[in-house]
Amino acid sequence: MIVLSExxxxxxxxxxxxxxxxxxxxxxxxxxxxxxxAKQKFPRFVVMPTNKEEIQEILKAANQHEFPVYVRxxxxxxxxxxxxxxxxxxxxLSLMNKIIEINKRDLTATVQPNCTWSKLDRELQKHGLTYxxxxxxxPAMTIGGSVMKAGGGPHSTxxxxxxxxxxxxxxxIVLPNGDIVETGSAAWPSAGKFxxxxxxxxxxxxxIGSEGILGVCTELTLRIRPVSSKKIRxxxxxxxxxxxxxxxxxxxxxxxxxxxxGSYFWVDPTAPDVFILMMDLFGYEDEILEFRKxxxxxxxxxxGGKLEDPTPxxxxxxxxxxxxxxxxxxxxxxxxxxxxLRIDDIPFLYKVWLEEIIEKRGMKTxxxxxxxxxxxxxxxxxxxxxxxxxxxxxxEIADEIxxxxxxGPVVPYGIGGRDGLRxxxxxxxxxxxxxxxxxxxMLDPKNILQRGIFIPEEDL
Ligand SMILES: Cc1cc2nc3c(=O)[nH]c(=O)nc-3n(C[C@H](O)[C@H](O)[C@H](O)COP(=O)(O)OP(=O)(O)OC[C@H]3O[C@@H](n4cnc5c(N)ncnc54)[C@H](O)[C@@H]3O)c2cc1C
Numbered sequence: 261m262i263v264l265s266e267x268x269x270x271x272x273x274x275x276x277x278x279x280x281x282x283x284x285x286x287x288x289x290x291x292x293x294x295x296x297x298a299k300q301k302f303p304r305f306v307v308m309p310t311n312k313e314e315i316q317e318i319l320k321a322a323n324q325h326e327f328p329v330y331v332r333x334x335x336x337x338x339x340x341x342x343x344x345x346x347x348x349x350x351x352x353l354s355l356m357n358k359i360i361e362i363n364k365r366d367l368t369a370t371v372q373p374n375c376t377w378s379k380l381d382r383e384l385q386k387h388g389l390t391y392x393x394x395x396x397x398x399p400a401m402t403i404g405g406s407v408m409k410a411g412g413g414p415h416s417t418x419x420x421x422x423x424x425x426x427x428x429x430x431x432x433i434v435l436p437n438g439d440i441v442e443t444g445s446a447a448w449p450s451a452g453k454f455x456x457x458x459x460x461x462x463x464x465x466x467x468i469g470s471e472g473i474l475g476v477c478t479e480l481t482l483r484i485r486p487v488s489s490k491k492i493r494x495x496x497x498x499x500x501x502x503x504x505x506x507x508x509x510x511x512x513x514x515x516x517x518x519x520x521x522g523s524y525f526w527v528d529p530t531a532p533d534v535f536i537l538m539m540d541l542f543g544y545e546d547e548i549l550e551f552r553k554x555x556x557x558x559x560x561x562x563x564g565g566k567l568e569d570p571t572p573x574x575x576x577x578x579x580x581x582x583x584x585x586x587x588x589x590x591x592x593x594x595x596x597x598x599x600x601l602r603i604d605d606i607p608f609l610y611k612v613w614l615e616e617i618i619e620k621r622g623m624k625t626x627x628x629x630x631x632x633x634x635x636x637x638x639x640x641x642x643x644x645x646x647x648x649x650x651x652x653x654x655x656e657i658a659d660e661i662x663x664x665x666x667x668g669p670v671v672p673y674g675i676g677g678r679d680g681l682r683x684x685x686x687x688x689x690x691x692x693x694x695x696x697x698x699x700x701x702m703l704d705p706k707n708i709l710q711r712g713i714f715i716p717e718e719d720l
Contacts, residue, residue: 432477471713598665617641
């Protein structure tokens with residue numbers, strides 16, 4: 261009698277060919293961890309599809325033989341979001357990395373999911389174009405992976421927000437049963453890929469941030485724009501959190517979301533009352549940029565702040581896409597106590613950081629930072645720790661801090677599997693979570709896709 265895993269291997273090989281399926285220990289090791297303290301979890305097989313039809317076939321076979329399927333983009337997320345919670349089939353989408361079209365007239369770009377932000381940006385720059393929103397995960401992070409977790413980072417978020425915003429126009433998704441669905445104007449066969457909200461409900465919004473539990477994304481169309489020729493970056497220091505808050509409101513209220521592409525604040529445990537602001541200004545015309553710079557200088561001076569040498573901001577914003585590789589030089593990065601919160605609520609996070617982490621637990625390596633987004637912060641605590649010696653301590657502290665912070669005004673971000681935030685989200689059992697479970701059950705009754713990610717197995 262043929263054992264199940266041999267049968268599954270046969271099925272996978274029939275779909276993609278023997279050279280794109282592996283179960284060798286040596287091949288599986290790199291897929292068993294992510295960039296977080298999450299425990300090692302091995303897939304049984306890694307498969308590299310090259311097109312949506314192969315993904316369709318794999319998902320149909322998964323339903324027939326009832327094996328779980330997990331999806332990996334560039335693998336740079338760090339909250340147990342693609343590690344196999346049960347030994348299953350891991351789809352590595354690395355071969356689906358093409359730029360399908362750059363439409364210079366409509367200002368749209370259509371890509372396969374594993375096209376990286378840096379690859380797209382390099383190509384766009386050749387045409388004097390750019391996609392402004394980006395993250396700091398380096399050259400490996402993919403557009404599909406980013407959008408499926410609704411990411412967003414240092415560059416452009418002040419103006420354009422995270423990937424849930426209007427810059428994602430249409431998506432193509434293979435649903436867990438193998439059906440294919442397109443969203444927005446792409447759903448209308450005789451139209452084109454140019455508009456997000458039309459036809460009816462915004463289905464793209466259902467998949468953005470779903471961490472792959474509702475379908476595998478196989479194509480994305482994004483809004484692109486002319487690149488601005490002049491870069492103005494600024495660094496300023498203010499001496500109280502109230503002033504950081506006032507600066508956040510200044511961006512949102514007095515000058516509108518137009519002003520900055522990115523704005524970031526950072527406070528270090530060695531100097532908890534020195535608040536650093538880094539800014540990347542937005543604008544196409546020199547006069548407009550200079551005006552915006554002048555207004556920021558006036559505001560910083562009104563706050564009693566000090567302008568500093570902008571080199572760190574230049575360095576930071578320029579290397580966001582190409583990779584901040586040196587940040588791994590001294591250990592493993594771990595983010596915790598992270599999420600979205602109102603501008604006025606940042607003192608809550610600061611108090612937890614100062615009292616619970618630095619004073620009570622004596623952790624002198626954990627910094628606090630955040631992106632100023634339109635109307636809110638995306639804030640985080642981050643440390644650089646050593647494995648294996650500090651591993652257990654970090655997990656323990658991060659779990660305790662996550663509990664405290666998420667019982668306050670912070671909305672979690674990056675939910676992931678059993679070593680991520682999913683159990684905290686499940687415990688809150690909100691109406692939102694119940695609806696998500698119903699949608700998941702409807703689209704994936706056998707729970708084959710991303711089993712155990714976002715929603716614990718026992719909740720479905
Ligand atoms: C140093 C560093 C800095 C970072 N800075 C930021 C930041 O500023 N902002 C931020 O948001 N994140 C940040 N990240 C996290 C990470 O880089 C981003 O979340 C990145 O967008 C993930 O992309 P990825 O291709 O690596 O996705 P993966 O890690 O491979 O996947 C992310 C999630 O999406 C799912 N997924 C991937 N592809 C698909 C698909 N095609 N269809 C369906 N589901 C899919 C996965 O299962 C997983 O749940 C940072 C990471 C590092 C290491």
